Amino acid sequence: QLQLVESGGGLVQPGGSLRLSCAASGFRLERYAIGWFRQAPGKEREGVSCIGSGGRTNYADSVKGRFTISRDVAKNTVYLQMNNLEPEDTAVYYCAAGPIIGIPPMSSRAYNYWGQGTQVTVSS
Numbered sequence: 001q002l003q004l005v006e007s008g009g010g011l012v013q014p015g016g017s018l019r020l021s022c023a024a025s026g027f028r029l030e031r032y033a034i035g036w037f038r039q040a041p042g043k044e045r046e047g048v049s050c051i052g053s054g055g056r057t058n059y060a061d062s063v064k065g066r067f068t069i070s071r072d073v074a075k076n077t078v079y080l081q082m083n084n085l086e087p088e089d090t091a092v093y094y095c096a097a098g099p100i101i102g103i104p105p106m107s108s109r110a111y112n113y114w115g116q117g118t119q120v121t122v123s124s
Contacts, residue, residue, distance in 0.1 A: 007118060015084055020080040029097065095114075
């Protein structure tokens, strides 16, 4: 059974850092595009970053230069390193997988499998 489990969320002060993990089971994540998405209360889910099966990465403009996506094939895990966090980054963060070839898309519609989410709160 294909499963994604996120971890690493929490409460952090503005300017702080967190690293989110997305552990995959039941499939090899390097064969899929993996995306990180977030949803704040009252807002639509938005794409944050994604990494394609070929390793190409993509970022939302709002997080460029602050967030970095990476993967550890041996651990079958994708990470999202988040630095210089802002209150506007507060949201539930989800990882998702999709059997996508080529440039990884930032649209949630392209992804078939989703984790349960992890809460990130940036507040002083």
